[in-house]
Amino acid sequence: MKIDTVAQNIDMLSLSAHKFHGPKGIGVLYAKRGILPEIVIHGGAQERGRRAGTENVASVMGMAAALTEACENMEQNAARVTALREKLIDGLSRIPYAELNGDRKNRLPGNVNFCFEGIEGESLLLLLDDKGICASSGSACTSGSLDPSHVLLAIGRPHEVAHGSLRLSLSEETTEAEIDEMITSVTDVVTYLRNMSPFWRDLTTGKRPHVFAE
């Protein structure tokens, strides 16, 4: 998305290079002139005394190159990835008792995030990993805490459904064939896990009420 720090009255902005196909381990913190972020790494006077330590020049150059490329191709990339995202969302929506998290239209071009009733996220991720698909989840088991994603809870998902969440992030290099594969694999894995879930059995027999429609 286009960012204009002046027009949008932005005081501070942080960017992670790996989010725009740059190297991992490097980012940018932009601060409007006059705003001084707290110094968290003390020592030498690098970066005008704001962050000590010799700069990781190679990574900075990589990030700059990635940023330039991302900005130059922003519109075409966004359009292409959005189209793939739409196909993936449509495909996953065909799974019964599944719902997209967040707004259908106003979301990042590459972000797909679903909740599936009756199953748990970590087992979903492990089985998808076996199929060569890397994803993430907001379930408690994947967070290391006892609660699932506070974001999913905040947008109104009950605990039991937040545990069954899946996030797939598309990149500029994702292909349509991969989208088709994701749809098939996720559908298969969700079905498989539901077949061994007592929670899903209770939902289908009416012993527990469904949270989603379908």
Place this chain on the structure above:
Amino acid sequence: MALYSEKVMDHFRNPRNVGVIENADGVGEVGNPVCGDIMKIYLKIEQDVITDVKFETFGCGSAIASSSIATELIKGKPLSEALALTNKAVVEALDGLPPQKIHCSVLAEEAIKKAVQDYYDKNGIAYDACQFSDCSHCAHGCCSGGEA
């Protein structure tokens, strides 16, 4: 995820004894969807021996692996042995579980005990209630001593 041993991954990818037993002699269900873990054990018992066992689980890799191996550990065994199964034995049989996943083995132990208790209750068999104390539910903190 080198978090899990080969044994855990095997039982997760190829779980043994998944399913239900119609008209089971004992059924035990533990956990709840709010916590993100539910295990259900079905037992077929003949002359105090577990002749068949099936499980269903809603939960993570450790939960599925724990319930799978637990059914293997009690299948064909006398009830007394099933009752003596500890979560430690489940963890050992899996070649270890990460510390934050130990509660999955506890759930497996509890599910088995609950199934046996159900069998005793259904058949009016007397038993020592202390053996089946429900307080162990509090051990994993999330359920705060019962249904949340």
